[in-house]
């Protein structure tokens with residue numbers, strides 16, 4: 270008889286991009302609903318293999334709260350359940366796993382995501398979870414099914430028809446699906462959560478990437494977002510992919526994330542012709558000493574500013590990421606970062622609170638290290654600025670940046686409204702991390718008062 274899996278991605282009233290930050294996940298202050306690519310790919314592997322069946326329960330897309338999710342799971346029949354966790358929802362995810370196990374003690378319950386990898390020993394010692402998956406879920410499932418390690422070319426094109434993929438809607442109402450043409454990064458910036466999880470850089474052949482792209486286009490994706498950490502690490506391969514897209518005549522807009530200094534004008538021209546409309550890149554800090562301390566090398570493509578201007582001249586939007594609150598940061602250095610961001614003038618910015626993803630060397634850790642429903646890791650290591658100061662700066666920088674470019678109302682709507690909502694949900698529901706029924710009730714109460 271076929272072994273039946275259910276893959277579960279819970280939802281707690283707060284939008285979390287679960288495969289961001291190297292699968293630690295990120296609380297989003299936007300309405301973008303992102304798929305979890307390793308989860309969909311894992312489901313595809315199971316679907317395509319003999320002797321396995323799979324059901325994906327995507328609470329995120331239907332905004333299904335934990336009480337409904339558990340009811341749905343309780344009436345499902347399965348042999349193995351896998352709960353995809355994030356740092357922000359860690360305690361509640363483990364509670365979902367516990368409830369599943371309690372209701373179906375004969376079944377195997379697994380948990381996945383980078384947060385469970387770092388908490389592996391604690392989970393085995395303190396919960397009834399059967400298996401902690403301490404690597405990307407798709408790689409684990411491939412080995413489970415085929416008894417061999419997968420490389421990027423072994424992984425199937427994610428089968429989005431396994432879920433209600435039309436619900437993966439971005440803030441502009443586009444159906445946005447994700448792909449990966451490579452995984453990992455050769456750079457090794459010390460603060461990077463991705464390189465801790467994807468421990469080496471690997472590429473998928475350009476022809477396969479093109480086939481994946483074609484498949485998602487045929488499903489009606491309005492936008493395809495590449496979730497690579499360093500999309501243009503190998504420019505020749507990307508140029509090959511772009512030529513295939515151009516020759517095919519497929520017109521789907523796409524997004525990638527890369528290092529600005531890996532680009533040149535010829536590659537960018539080709540990417541634009543193939544449909545690139547938004548490029549995301551890390552700038553991280555305006556303070557060179559801090560970048561050096563973290564082995565984070567940023568710089569040319571016409572020294573960043575020239576590159577951004579060139580991209581703008583082609584009509585390609587730019588999104589720059591900055592980190593605020595490195596332990597070495599002071600008011601002066603974060604102001605330098607803000608001024609530098611302002612001078613670069615990317616179309617979109619994300620100022621993110623620094624997170625110390627290296628949890629080694631801080632003694633025994635408990636789930637309290639993850640701030641509930643926030644993007645914070647609370648290691649207690651010394652920093653020059655307090656957390657309140659950093660959060661103040663993050664929000665202020667977003668507002669100042671937007672206000673200089675947009676009307677006040679839009680700056681408020683875009684930067685503050687969802688932050689407020691998320692905070693109010695977080696403060697209500699963090700009291701109920703072990704009581705998912707009361708948590709669901711509280712989320713409904715907060716949601717009913719929304720805006």
Ligand code: SF4
Nearest residue numbers: 454456457458461498
């Ligand atoms: S360049 Fe980006 S993806 Fe690569 S290690 Fe640095 S932060 Fe991580």
